[in-house]
Amino acid sequence: MLKTWDAKRTKNKERLGMKxxxxxxxxxxxxxxxxxxxLLKVNIAHLSDSTNTQDDKRTxxxxxxxxxxxxxxxxxxxxxxxxxxxxxxxxxxxxxxxLLDIGCGIGxxxxxxxxxxxxxxxxxxxxxxxxxxxxxxxxxxxxxxxxHITHGNACDMPYDDNHFDTVWTQHTSMNIxxxxxxxxxxxxxxxxxxxxxxxxxxxNDSLKSDDECQIHLPxxxxxxxxxxxxxxxxxxxxxxxxxxxxxxxxxDVTAETHLWFHxxxxxxxxxxxxxxxxxxxxxxxKDFPERAKNLKxxxxxxxxSVIQGVFRKG
Ligand SMILES: C[S@@+](CC[C@H](N)C(=O)[O-])C[C@H]1O[C@@H](n2cnc3c(N)ncnc32)[C@H](O)[C@@H]1O
Numbered sequence: 001m002l003k004t005w006d007a008k009r010t011k012n013k014e015r016l017g018m019k020x021x022x023x024x025x026x027x028x029x030x031x032x033x034x035x036x037x038x039l040l041k042v043n044i045a046h047l048s049d050s051t052n053t054q055d056d057k058r059t060x061x062x063x064x065x066x067x068x069x070x071x072x073x074x075x076x077x078x079x080x081x082x083x084x085x086x087x088x089x090x091x092x093x094x095x096x097x098x099l100l101d102i103g104c105g106i107g108x109x110x111x112x113x114x115x116x117x118x119x120x121x122x123x124x125x126x127x128x129x130x131x132x133x134x135x136x137x138x139x140x141x142x143x144x145x146x147x148h149i150t151h152g153n154a155c156d157m158p159y160d161d162n163h164f165d166t167v168w169t170q171h172t173s174m175n176i177x178x179x180x181x182x183x184x185x186x187x188x189x190x191x192x193x194x195x196x197x198x199x200x201x202x203x204n205d206s207l208k209s210d211d212e213c214q215i216h217l218p219x220x221x222x223x224x225x226x227x228x229x230x231x232x233x234x235x236x237x238x239x240x241x242x243x244x245x246x247x248x249x250x251x252d253v254t255a256e257t258h259l260w261f262h263x264x265x266x267x268x269x270x271x272x273x274x275x276x277x278x279x280x281x282x283x284x285x286k287d288f289p290e291r292a293k294n295l296k297x298x299x300x301x302x303x304x305s306v307i308q309g310v311f312r313k314g
């Protein structure tokens with residue numbers, strides 16, 4: 001399996017003329033998967049490894065958790081599970097269809113979709129710790145047969161052309177400098193007529209100069225300019241149009257997002273009965289409160305827009 005993936009990666013790199021991408025590191029935890037397991041009070045010693053597994057002696061056992069249990073901490077984007085649910089209203093999926101979640105994080109959105117639509121979900125993410133954690137959480141709630149996680153780069157994905165019915169992404173494009181490679185890969189792996197859904201942050205379209213576009217850092221997706229790659233929504237609409245996508249939905253949810261941040265506690269969620277330490281600081285970084293504060297400030301200054309989009313591949 002890994003060999004095939006490597007061969008495909010090399011082929012894709014040649015085609016895209018890409019350089020080797022560095023692994024991305026979110027958070028400060030050295031062994032995230034073990035930390036999460038210990039906070040959930042589960043023993044991972046008996047789980048053979050942190051890879052996706054199809055072997056299952058556990059089919060008759062009731063999983064110790066439900067996907068819903070994790071939803072208080074596992075949606076790593078603004079407005080949490082509510083915004084995943086909102087975007088999923090545009091989704092039509094059935095048990096035979098395959099959806100790809102790009103930048104799947106620790107798998108909250110993938111689990112939500114796999115449970116709600118009973119479809120097959122693939123998640124890909126550049127942060128290895130997140131992939132391992134997603135795999136653990138999938139197993140703990142019994143969704144590991146429906147969700148397959150791959151550690152890899154969105155700009156160089158190990159999937160066949162025209163494979164997926166749907167591609168989905170939330171709050172990931174802001175980390176990606178090469179927008180053309182990113183959206184071209186999405187087009188490549190989508191079936192003709194397939195749907196691309198996103199919930200993303202862009203620079204506000206009305207900003208003109210580079211100075212105006214400068215945002216306050218750190219923010220949840222970037223501690224420095226090195227990982228902050230915001231562009232105006234207008235530029236993304238142009239790229240998608242040039243690639244032959246048809247626009248179906250473009251909804252500005254900036255106001256809702258701003259409002260949500262007014263009542264948001266960056267240090268924890270009262271509804272989290274599992275452990276108060278399963279919070280954004282664990283996954284994003286100890287300075288998360290400062291990052292969240294800057295995100296709110298950038299929203300207040302109209303520097304960024306939060307957009308839900310639905311596009312169809314022609
Ligand atoms: C803010 S998190 C969002 C995670 C997830 N989409 C969610 O909403 O819960 C951004 C994610 O994008 C991933 N990411 C950033 N650049 C990527 C790339 N080039 N390829 C794959 N994943 C990437 C990060 O590792 C991180 O997990």
